[in-house]
Amino acid sequence: MVVLRGRSEMARTKQSVVVGVDGSESSAQAARWATAEATRLAVPVHLVVVNDDPAREGFAKQAVRDIAERCHRERPDLTITDEVAVGHPAEELVHRSESAQLVVVGSRGHGVFRDVLLGAISTSVAAHARSPVVVVRGDAAASGPVVVGVDNSPGSHVAVHYAFDAANRRHTGLIAVQALPDAFFTVGTYPLPDRQEIQNRADLHLAEQLSGWCADYPDVTVRREVANQHPVATLCEAAWQAQLLVVGHRGRGGFAGLLLGSVANGVLHHAPCPVAVIRTRGG
Known part of the structure; x- marks a missing residue:
């Protein structure tokens, strides 16, 4: 279901970790990092695919659902919601940052939406978001500083x-x-x-x-x-x-x-x- 901006959206994402996903392995990695961080923060996770092409809505729904299911299997006690939103990816994620505790994105995209979360989008979100932004690149060490x-x-x-x-x-x-x-x-x-x-x-x-x-x-x-x-x-x-x-x-x-x-x-x-x-x- 496509959810439009509004009070219900703001209430749902307020003080959550918002994750921009696109069906790529990079965005799945970002989602896994975000669920671990949300567990430390004791806040929910909201996964969002921002789709600017109605013809890809079915792919968008499946992409976010697949990542949500993978995250839920790893963190069954964490509240994880998902959504397909309409708009420009960077602009929509920046908008979500106004009410989020943290926005997390991958460093590149190679999935169905390969033009959605490329490095330029991630950099744009980091430049303009109102909340802290984490760009997940490389592999986070399990026990490093x-x-x-x-x-x-x-x-x-x-x-x-x-x-x-x-x-x-x-x-x-x-x-x-x-x-x-x-x-x-x-x-x-x-x-x-x-x-x-x-x-x-x-x-x-x-x-x-x-x-x-x-x-x-x-x-x-x-x-x-x-x-x-x-x-x-x-x-x-x-x-x-x-x-x-x-x-x-x-x-x-x-x-x-x-x-x-x-x-x-x-x-x-x-x-x-x-x-x-x-x-x-x-x-």
Whole structure:
């Protein structure tokens, strides 16, 4: 049944994990990741295929039903609903993000709806959604850490909070990564300190940014990394064997001038694990 937008839809998806699916194995993987996360959050999952072609309605219904059944077999105690909606995939998922706790999408699509959840759609959802967005790519390690990019921007602060919470839910450690050059190299009239002093200052600054969250999440073990290379390369390298990589929607400081089209966009295309993009309120 095609469900139109309205109050009933908003009530059903409010505070749920909304998953965009398209019948591909990538979207099925995203749905499985989402059901595991929803179990940790103790919220329901709502699977949605966004169909813009009436001729494919039958395929759309079967695709979402098949994925829903697979997820239910794995998580029989979780509330899982499914729907075929009409509209543009990215626009509809962004609309759903206004009432969802989290939106989850795959990184590519190869099913009946191969034009629905390709990388461009996933990136567009991550760029415009009002809720956190997780793009599921690679294989999430069963017991690895959570990795977060830190740069002292408002977006980074929100991402760090999300990352601590995610690590706490998983009973795992956190790797906090700060790229060094933009944050700590400045041109001035005084000679630059030696490399070790810069490293020490950067590590101290990173520790200061994390101290409050460490106090709030005493069970999360934190490892700090300060790197003198591009943020995308630094984050992707740190994320090998990670369960999740978390970045802010926008950044400055260590990620100066780099918006979703660079750092967040870069890790969305190159990270070896699922990526969470976190937007600040009003951002």
